Amino acid sequence: MTGNNLTDLWYTDEHTRNVRFSMKVTEQIASKKSKVQRIDILDTPAYGRVLCLDGGIMITERDEFIYHEMLAHVPMAVHPRVKNVLVIGGGDGGTVRELCKYKSIETIDLVEADKDVVLLSKKHLPFTSSKFKDKRVSVWFEEGLRFVRGKKNEYDLIIVDSPDPYGPAEGFFTREFYGTCYKALRDDGILINQHESPFYDEHCKSVRDAHRHITLEFPISTVYQAHIPSYPSGHWLFGFASKKWNPIGNLDEARWNKLRINTRYYNTALHRGAFALPNYVLDMLHEEEQAAFK
Amino acid sequence: MARTVPARAGDIKAQRQKGTPLADALDAQRINRLAHFDVPAHKSGRGNPELTEYLGERAMAMDVNSMKPLDNLGHPVSVIKEAQELCAEAFGADDAFFMVNGTTSAVQAMIMASVTTGDEIILPRNVHRSAINALVVCGAIPVYINPGIDKRLGIPLGMSVEDVKRTIKEHPNAKAILVNNPTYYGICSNLKEIVKLAHAAGMRVLADEAHGTHFYFHEELPVSAMACGCDMAAASIHKTGGSLTQSSVLLTRKPVNPDYVRQVITLTQSTSASYLLLSSLDIARKNLFFKGRDMYQKTIEFADYAREEINDLGGYYAFGPELINGDTVFAFDRTKLSVHTRDIGLAGIEVYDYLRDDYGIQIEFGDIGNLLAIISCGDRMMDIDRLISALEEIKRKREKSPIGLFDHEYINPDIAMAPQTAFYAKKRRVKLEKSKGFIAGEFVMSYPPGIPIVAPGERITADVLEHILFAKAKGCFMTGTEDMSLEYVNVLA
Numbered sequence: 001m002t003g004n005n006l007t008d009l010w011y012t013d014e015h016t017r018n019v020r021f022s023m024k025v026t027e028q029i030a031s032k033k034s035k036v037q038r039i040d041i042l043d044t045p046a047y048g049r050v051l052c053l054d055g056g057i058m059i060t061e062r063d064e065f066i067y068h069e070m071l072a073h074v075p076m077a078v079h080p081r082v083k084n085v086l087v088i089g090g091g092d093g094g095t096v097r098e099l100c101k102y103k104s105i106e107t108i109d110l111v112e113a114d115k116d117v118v119l120l121s122k123k124h125l126p127f128t129s130s131k132f133k134d135k136r137v138s139v140w141f142e143e144g145l146r147f148v149r150g151k152k153n154e155y156d157l158i159i160v161d162s163p164d165p166y167g168p169a170e171g172f173f174t175r176e177f178y179g180t181c182y183k184a185l186r187d188d189g190i191l192i193n194q195h196e197s198p199f200y201d202e203h204c205k206s207v208r209d210a211h212r213h214i215t216l217e218f219p220i221s222t223v224y225q226a227h228i229p230s231y232p233s234g235h236w237l238f239g240f241a242s243k244k245w246n247p248i249g250n251l252d253e254a255r256w257n258k259l260r261i262n263t264r265y266y267n268t269a270l271h272r273g274a275f276a277l278p279n280y281v282l283d284m285l286h287e288e289e290q291a292a293f294k
Numbered sequence: 295m296a297r298t299v300p301a302r303a304g305d306i307k308a309q310r311q312k313g314t315p316l317a318d319a320l321d322a323q324r325i326n327r328l329a330h331f332d333v334p335a336h337k338s339g340r341g342n343p344e345l346t347e348y349l350g351e352r353a354m355a356m357d358v359n360s361m362k363p364l365d366n367l368g369h370p371v372s373v374i375k376e377a378q379e380l381c382a383e384a385f386g387a388d389d390a391f392f393m394v395n396g397t398t399s400a401v402q403a404m405i406m407a408s409v410t411t412g413d414e415i416i417l418p419r420n421v422h423r424s425a426i427n428a429l430v431v432c433g434a435i436p437v438y439i440n441p442g443i444d445k446r447l448g449i450p451l452g453m454s455v456e457d458v459k460r461t462i463k464e465h466p467n468a469k470a471i472l473v474n475n476p477t478y479y480g481i482c483s484n485l486k487e488i489v490k491l492a493h494a495a496g497m498r499v500l501a502d503e504a505h506g507t508h509f510y511f512h513e514e515l516p517v518s519a520m521a522c523g524c525d526m527a528a529a530s531i532h533k534t535g536g537s538l539t540q541s542s543v544l545l546t547r548k549p550v551n552p553d554y555v556r557q558v559i560t561l562t563q564s565t566s567a568s569y570l571l572l573s574s575l576d577i578a579r580k581n582l583f584f585k586g587r588d589m590y591q592k593t594i595e596f597a598d599y600a601r602e603e604i605n606d607l608g609g610y611y612a613f614g615p616e617l618i619n620g621d622t623v624f625a626f627d628r629t630k631l632s633v634h635t636r637d638i639g640l641a642g643i644e645v646y647d648y649l650r651d652d653y654g655i656q657i658e659f660g661d662i663g664n665l666l667a668i669i670s671c672g673d674r675m676m677d678i679d680r681l682i683s684a685l686e687e688i689k690r691k692r693e694k695s696p697i698g699l700f701d702h703e704y705i706n707p708d709i710a711m712a713p714q715t716a717f718y719a720k721k722r723r724v725k726l727e728k729s730k731g732f733i734a735g736e737f738v739m740s741y742p743p744g745i746p747i748v749a750p751g752e753r754i755t756a757d758v759l760e761h762i763l764f765a766k767a768k769g770c771f772m773t774g775t776e777d778m779s780l781e782y783v784n785v786l787a
Contacts, residue, residue, distance in 0.1 A: 146603070146679050146682075146683075149679075171676040175654075176653050177683060179687040
């Protein structure tokens, strides 16, 4: 028998027009056309259970811990008093799961435009959706852009856990969105966003636009990275924007380590390292900073 | 045995409206592999590979000239005639004429088909420049009705029935009356009543429906010109109906003689009408007939949502049907999203610039006190939310005290002579700042909306000059003058 058995089923995520990423599928668990998008859940031998939105990988069971830990723990190790958190997107629950590890957090609002993502995640993705039942978590099925518009000075931390900016999530990469997040944050609030990959030309415009827009709205605007194998190029960026706290200068390693939070990817040494970026990325970001204040 | 059910009139009409005779003929032409020894020289794009790469092969293959199977716009006898008949039926008109030089040409054709040198035509002063341009060409004399102005918003309204009545009495020999249905801001006059008054006085009613195509396809929108009994209407299908930019339709009702209208149109219309534009009218008409109601329902819902959310932001005033007063605002087009910005201390044009430059959002226009966003069924909720959020951000960051902003009033034009006389008179150039008291020999307007602040033959009063200088200083796109930078203005020597 060869590897290419006729009974094989393969799923392909188009990373760019010229690059594809395929994985073998054991079973299709769910498929639904929601009001917002197409949702598919697949079982795969290499990446475990996989959530796809409009045909693209959102998370995989195998490497989602990297993405969610990097979204949640980086700001939590910097800001000493996070009580109220807003998560925009993130209907799979992974970010909420990480946040629930902190006893000091009092409320977590999760705003997800697509109710079906939450419902299907609760049913089929127990590894991420396990904390929806936490009493501190409130789920709002609304447009994120609209939800934030009404908020002023209410959150210590906002995490934008959105899909790529092509389609329903386009609005989360705009200047008006970052500006309304600024307004919704308290005076020492932090905004974290998934910031796309700098590697392929097709995506780096998103990286540039997001960085330029955030830099125009927040006094502190930096970027950090992680290695996420199932995402295009595997090299992924996150935005750290803040009104007061510096992601390295205000990192309180002792405080965070004393919390004894169980993580598989994140640690405070990696935290420092994550902000050390390759030169080509620094150049890209620098150009946008120049453009912002031209 | 099969029972034959008698077809209902509505079914037969729907069956007819499913057809797209002109688009079908063009598509057949595209695939029939004729050897072309006629214009255009690009011959299905092969003669201009760069343009073909740019626009796509299909579009290039459809860019052909008039030929036997495709009929002729200047003398339609087959597929264009059929397509125009379907269009007339869909809009409730007796005849319809496809136009390829914009609604400007439709407005001009209906004026030129109704009045000539020395004839009077009654019209509100807030008409589009195309209407006054027609008077420059045909030599008719305008009789303006003050449309009245909303004091708070600074926008011109519709004509009051009393004013129309009085003007008809004062100018019983006028040949026609022109009505905006609606204005750029979505405001309608009492068109049915105006038609009654005008027809009783033997005058034609011409409707500029550049912003009213959608009125024909949703019962909650203001009533359309044809339904009101207007004689002619220029409907800009490309603006709100989904056809390609520059395509439009002129609608007429009996007793207007369609053959004379066609003659007038051919005076100025291209003899090489673009089949891309014509076929887009054919397909847009079918789409409007079958899906128009759903399209405009969605549009109304988007616009209502945006109005509500913008008004919740405070400071801005997204005005709507509450303006209706039974007369100068007889009806309001809810698909229009107009926002009054003066209370946050910013001119509409300033907000327009911030939206585009800082937030990547393009809207239709901003004038001194307001901005206008065009909403359509092609919008996505996310984009509507982006616009609302950007307005909130602009307010948060840029709000100022409204003091010092120009208080816009209707300026009653001081008419010294007919537009045609002034336009062709001997003129000289004066510095704009020193033009007070002279008679204008040309238009000055901000574009959009393209409503002249001063038109040829009108005196440049202190009020007019102040308005021009303010609009220019605020960054409005000033047009109409020979001098592109509006340092100078042509006045009568």
